[in-house]
Amino acid sequence: MNRFIQGVVGAAVFALAAEGAAQADVTGYVSGKINLWNNNGNYCPVQGTCTGSRFPESQRGNQPFSNAAINLYDAANNFIGEGNSATDGTFLVSWTAKTRPTQIRMRFYAYHRDGRFYFTDTAGGLYNWFTGLINTVANTTPTNPQPIGTTWSGGSSGSPNPYANAYWAAEKLWRTVFNLVGVLQTNFTQVEIRGFADNIPGFRGECTSSCASGPDKQVQLDAAAGFKPQARVMHEMGHIATYVTHPWERTNNYNFPDTVAGGGGWSRNEAEWGVSGFEEAFATHYGSIAFWGANATAPTTCNSTQSCYTVVVGPPASATPLANTNIEATSFPFATNNCVGGDMPESRWPLSHMRYFWDVFDSNNDATADTYSANAGDFWRHLHNLAWYPEGTGANDIDEPWNSDYSAVTNRDGRGSSSYRANYNTNVVNTSGIRTANCTPP
């Protein structure tokens, strides 16, 4: 639990303990449901090929605010209880006080119930929504609680809330992906996600397209990041996941063939050195498999508050993945295994790394050699693979980009998909054919 909440709880427990000897406490129970207005992009539109979609358009709008911390206060703002919402947004929480408070107030925090991650505003305060004062009733029990309403929404259709929306995506990523991997259950804890601004002095500073720090377990979301789950909050949480799976000496080598460190951003369809293309693609992969099941035939990822499709409302209605968003597609036949043509060779696109990871995961055989599916028994292994990398700077080691004394980056294609394949081969299965089918990303 966050130190802020711990402090509040600690003070309340102390006060209650001190007074408890003199008079028995009174406990009451309240129940209800917390929703958010889900305005996130990257959904599969109703007109699209949504086979395997875990975020169809029907999941927009009113959705449960799942597995979040809830605190209760009396009218004088004294802490009197806590609890959590369930996955379906419902809650049953109790308050305890010396006497029954006339009124209570509830606060719903964008704080994961198990402390996996929490959202803060730009000043570092725990982001929360609060109810008005609610008159209490007497003699409530766990089986006969006081119902306080079926819907308390963070944001509305007229003004969807970015914290609630980013929380929704983060919670979905945790529950459906990270929570299924032992090393992340152990290490992915107390990640602070602060937003929304392009520059937050004293935190990660200026990050105009969001950023993350694995050692600090910090994610900073930019001003426009609130409704772009795949490219922002899920992606940055993915960076934290790769780091806590196996810490490494990070490098900043983008913009192939530029060898100057620093400068420039990245995109799915521009060439990058292997170390950076792999890292960005793997960070995105977690979100891809949170939004798409293994049987998906046209899974997509994109940087947008909208869907990744061109939608024709019709009739006839249709939706086609936009260029360079389909991670199941391949641009070249299997026989063309390096895709090195042009000044932005596709083999080096982060998208090619993403497509390799997707084909390792999925059960849809779309290319020669794509007969393996990690989802069929090896789900955790394909995300755990980084943990198996040997320590060191040698071939396929975790710090492969570096020279032996860590004084310089000498292999900018180190710790890339080539190394992923090699370590996966050692510990699970050979995926060479799948890598070849996706332009052989370095």
Next chain:
Amino acid sequence: MRPGEWKGERRVALLAVVVAGAGWTAIASAGLLAGPTRVPIAREHRHESRKVEHRPGELCAGGEASLARIEVVPEAVVRQAGRERVEYHSEIALHRGKKVGVAWKADVINDRGVVVVPNVDVGAFKGKSGDVAVSKTLRADLNDGFYSLRVRAAVTAEGEVPDVLESAQHLEVKGGRWTELTDSEWTERSNEAQAFSAAELSARGMR
């Protein structure tokens, strides 16, 4: 606009304007001037210097680059009849793509998400990476309360995924005077973070 590096510069600028404005007000009170006074807010144009940089210690250079970046920029302080408001404009800097199209809309919403001044500006722009689309001056007369000046822009580019960007400047109007609020101030002082009841949403035609 979210709080950020502009904050310090802007508050200094606003302070200077307030001092200058006080002088103007004195002159106006003496009957030497009639009508509103409008004092421009000096601002350094920073778009060119805001390219993404890789910094030691960061895990990534940032997420995937966006098509554009949107800002709400203070333009002038206007004083009239004892009231003082800030006028803004919006800048949409195009970062990627060819044949880029932008369409934007600016509204004022209150702290319960209700649009109180619609269509403060509606505009469109066609250009390319490196261009900056600029809205008209965004001005509104507001009663005391908490508001956000919100600008939304839809951006498309050839061969790229369309995007919708949004930027907002939070405000408090008290005694006719506008004060800019940071995100934290907005959350703490306004009713923005008060949860909606189903009945309230329904009564307002929202869901």
